[in-house]
Structure formats: C-alpha cells, structure tokens
Amino acid sequence: MPENTSEDALKKKLLDRTQRMLEAVVDEVMTTDVLTVDAKDLCAKAARLILDNGVLGVLVMKDAKAHNMVTAADLLRLSYEEVFDENRDYLRQTVGELVADKEFVSVPSGTKLRELLNIMVQRRIRSVPVIDGGMIRGLVSMSDLVEWYRSTHEEVRTGKL
Numbered sequence: 001m002p003e004n005t006s007e008d009a010l011k012k013k014l015l016d017r018t019q020r021m022l023e024a025v026v027d028e029v030m031t032t033d034v035l036t037v038d039a040k041d042l043c044a045k046a047a048r049l050i051l052d053n054g055v056l057g058v059l060v061m062k063d064a065k066a067h068n069m070v071t072a073a074d075l076l077r078l079s080y081e082e083v084f085d086e087n088r089d090y091l092r093q094t095v096g097e098l099v100a101d102k103e104f105v106s107v108p109s110g111t112k113l114r115e116l117l118n119i120m121v122q123r124r125i126r127s128v129p130v131i132d133g134g135m136i137r138g139l140v141s142m143s144d145l146v147e148w149y150r151s152t153h154e155e156v157r158t159g160k161l
Contacts, residue, residue, distance in 0.1 A: 012047060013149055015137075015153070016098050018054065020152065021113070021114070021152070022112070023112070024112065024113040024114075024140070024148070025109070025111060025112055025113065026044050026107060026109060026110070026111045026112075026113060026138075026140050027110065027137075027138075028128050028148065029140055029144045029145060029147075030061055030109075030114060030130050030137065030138030030139060030140045030144065030149045031138055031139050031140070031141070032137070032138045034059050034129065034136055034138060034139045035049050035053060035055060035058040035059065035060050035062070036058060036059045036136075037049065037058050037059075037060055037061070037095050038060075038061050038062070038069065038095070038098060039060050039061065039062040039067055039094065039095055039096030039130075040092065040094055041091050041094065041095050042074060042092065042093065042094060042095070042097075042127075043070070043078060043091075043094070043095055043098055044056050045095070046058055046060075046070045046088065046095050047073065047075050050071075050075065053129055053139070055127075056071055056072055056126045056127045056141050056142070056143070057069045057070055057071035057072065057074075057126070057127050057130055058070055059136065059139065060095050060096065060099055062096060065134060066104075066129055066131055066134070066136055067096070067102070067104065067105065068099040068102055068104045069099070069102075069105075069125075069127065069128075070095050070098060070099055071125075071126065071127070071128065073103070073126075074098055075090075078093065078098060082123055086158055088143065094149050103123075104133045105119065105125060105152075106126055106128060106129045106130065106161075107128055107130055107131075107140075108130070108131065108132050109130050109132050109137050109138075111130075113145065113148075116128060116140060116145075117145065121138075125141065126141060126142045127139055127141040127142070128140050128141075
C-alpha cells in the first residue's frame, strides 16, 4: 500500500508540473535587458554587440520602433556571401539592408511558452522580442527557455526523480 501512495504522489507532482508548464508565459522567462541597433547602423556594430555580450541577436530599431532582429546567423551568412560577391561589403552594409527581406516575428507579453516554442521551432528562430503596443518588454531566447526548464525540473539539475 505505501508503494502505491508513493507512485500517486509522483504522478501528482508530475501532473502539477505539467500544468505549470502549460500555463507558463513569456513574462516568466524573458530577459528585460534588450540590446538594440538602429537600422542605419553598420552590420559591424551589430556583430560587435553580439560578440561582446554573448547573445544570439539584437533588436533592430527604425524610427524609434522595433523593426526586426539581426542574429549571429544573419551576420555569418553575410560574411560568407561577401567572400563570393564582390558587391557585398560587411563593413559598409547597414543592419536595415541586411534584414530588409526578413520577416519580423514578435509576441505580446502573456503569450504561453508552449505557443512561443512552437513559433520558434516552426520558423527556425532562436530569439523573439516581446512587444506590447509598440513597447519593447523583453526578449526570449532558446537559452532563456533552457534555463527556465532547468530551474523548474529538479531531476534535470540533480539527476534524481
């Protein structure tokens, strides 16, 4: 009989945690310190910010509004393309030109983490700004999601159920 109680307690614990995961929102996970560049800034400035701060990307601002994201992958692609296209110049291209054809993806605060994760996986993006009514609230990256998961799953930290 005590063994069944132990199993029931474990099931309840897992069910409670699963419910918490389903209800979690981006506000619980997002980083509020968002690095930005202006669309007129050169790509080299964005690269320096990304490298110096160890982030996946920076928010591109245009006319004082969130315009897009430039990521380390975007800059890597640009540097690769520059090798094969003499008309491309990493040091002279603006961030706005680099992201001109890129779809801008953001979410409002209160978005469920499961919804955000689905967006990130479907669109193959690693960081998403959180914006409410044009105001930047924060940014959620895959790293933020991993940290949150680890903090809410004791067995991941300890190796024990």
